[in-house]
Amino acid sequence: MTQQGRSWAFMDEAARKEYWASLALRHCRGLGARSGARLARHFGSAYAAVQAREQWGEAGVNKGQAAELATGSWRVTAREEWDRARDISATVVLWTDPEYPALLRSIIDAPLVLYCRGDLSLLQSPGFAVVGSRKATRHGRSVAEYMSRCLSACGIAIVSGMALGIDRVAHEAALARVGRSIGVLGTGIDVLYPPDNMAAFDAMERRGLLISEFAPGTIPHAGNFPIRNRIISGLSLGVLVVEAAQRSGSLITARLALEQNREVYAVPGPALDAHCLGCQDLVRQGARAVFSAEDVLRDLAEQLRPFGIDEQSVPEQEDGLQEDVPTPPPAPATNLTEAQAGKPSAQKASQKSVSDISADSAPSVAAQAAPPAAAPAAPLLNEGERVAAEHAAGSGDTSELVEYLRQHGPTHADILADAAGLSAAAANAALVGLEMLGKVRRLPGARYEAVS
Numbered sequence: 001m002t003q004q005g006r007s008w009a010f011m012d013e014a015a016r017k018e019y020w021a022s023l024a025l026r027h028c029r030g031l032g033a034r035s036g037a038r039l040a041r042h043f044g045s046a047y048a049a050v051q052a053r054e055q056w057g058e059a060g061v062n063k064g065q066a067a068e069l070a071t072g073s074w075r076v077t078a079r080e081e082w083d084r085a086r087d088i089s090a091t092v093v094l095w096t097d098p099e100y101p102a103l104l105r106s107i108i109d110a111p112l113v114l115y116c117r118g119d120l121s122l123l124q125s126p127g128f129a130v131v132g133s134r135k136a137t138r139h140g141r142s143v144a145e146y147m148s149r150c151l152s153a154c155g156i157a158i159v160s161g162m163a164l165g166i167d168r169v170a171h172e173a174a175l176a177r178v179g180r181s182i183g184v185l186g187t188g189i190d191v192l193y194p195p196d197n198m199a200a201f202d203a204m205e206r207r208g209l210l211i212s213e214f215a216p217g218t219i220p221h222a223g224n225f226p227i228r229n230r231i232i233s234g235l236s237l238g239v240l241v242v243e244a245a246q247r248s249g250s251l252i253t254a255r256l257a258l259e260q261n262r263e264v265y266a267v268p269g270p271a272l273d274a275h276c277l278g279c280q281d282l283v284r285q286g287a288r289a290v291f292s293a294e295d296v297l298r299d300l301a302e303q304l305r306p307f308g309i310d311e312q313s314v315p316e317q318e319d320g321l322q323e324d325v326p327t328p329p330p331a332p333a334t335n336l337t338e339a340q341a342g343k344p345s346a347q348k349a350s351q352k353s354v355s356d357i358s359a360d361s362a363p364s365v366a367a368q369a370a371p372p373a374a375a376p377a378a379p380l381l382n383e384g385e386r387v388a389a390e391h392a393a394g395s396g397d398t399s400e401l402v403e404y405l406r407q408h409g410p411t412h413a414d415i416l417a418d419a420a421g422l423s424a425a426a427a428n429a430a431l432v433g434l435e436m437l438g439k440v441r442r443l444p445g446a447r448y449e450a451v452s
């Protein structure tokens with residue numbers, strides 16, 4: 001296992017100053033992740049931002065926030081996090097470190113500090129998120145296993161949230177292949193949650209990578225999990241939602257992915273299946289309907305080309321859906337779940353005022369080219385999905401849509417709607433149904449082509 005970066009004990013003086021400054025920004029009242037990232041991006045580092053607090057207005061951060069930093073009210077909780085990091089075995093990856101993933105750094109609210117356990121080299125791999133319901137069906141688990149296994153076999157790191165259900169299946173399938181997996185936690189890096197995932201946590205630390213932005217020792221709070229979802233999507237070129245009910249947490253990840261300009265994919269699932277209503281809503285809103293790993297590889301061809309990955313990269317032995325993915329045992333009863341966790345307690349605030357909040361005052365270490373698109377693989381449709389596809393394809397004059405594509409070649413969905421005299425919503429529903437039936441293929445940029 002390649003372990004780059006440094007734990008707290010091996011930080012040099014420059015890293016110690018940057019870490020302390022990062023904690024100052026993180027724990028300063030009124031400064032969120034977005035403001036912290038804005039300051040680091042504008043001044044080049046957290047340390048430079050703290051030193052230049054009088055110029056925060058240049059970065060769009062107001063004087064009141066700079067004044068709050070100057071009071072030193074952040075010191076008590078920052079010191080608590082500093083001490084906890086000292087006492088655990090974890091790598092600290094800072095905004096300024098070469099290991100910090102460029103794709104994550106580009107999001108508007110990128111975390112200034114990441115705590116990691118496992119193989120940091122995975123942060124430089126192309127990532128793809130697979131998320132879904134904790135109460136997944138057998139078919140949903142099979143699809144998650146298939147997609148994660150195939151994409152990981154191509155060298156793509158599968159990113160998910162270490163929850164039960166779809167997340168765990170995705171992690172376990174990916175770890176057995178070359179791309180392996182990255183798990184993003186909604187707790188401290190040293191907190192095992194949910195308890196039933198102990199074996200998965202151990203495997204991820206040994207062969208994959210675990211990440212948390214939360215201070216060591218942070219217990220599961222309901223508000224932490226939506227916050228961590230932006231990192232799942234931020235590390236990924238795209239996000240696939242395998243199964244999701246309406247109002248599912250996976251839909252939050254999909255929304256964040258869209259805001260981060262990532263691709264969003266969904267497995268539509270059977271009509272009227274409560275487990276799939278969220279995915280069907282995503283497809284109606286323009287998410288890419290997915291039926292094979294090649295669909296994802298083809299759609300992300302431009303981003304994957306620098307890594308030497310294309311739709312031909314899936315090994316032949318990985319092809320095919322396995323419906324015998326075992327059902328995991330039920331989780332033991334606990335008083336705390338992602339949906340039921342209580343609100344975080346208020347952080348303590350220090351009353352100490354300081355005239356100099358330079359990071360020099362940090363606690364001392366001593367003291368502490370894309371190929372032509374091929375014919376799509378056999379769709380992963382069960383009988384319910386096929387009925388749903390035929391119903392959707394029946395919306396409007398679908399034969400005219402297909403014929404137009406045969407005559408004019410790849411065409412944007414809006415132009416197709418005009419040509420067929422359909423509303424955008426009706427055309428989108430019809431195109432999704434035709435795609436599920438294998439009659440058309442979606443291309444990057446919301447364009448479609450007929451399948452001959």
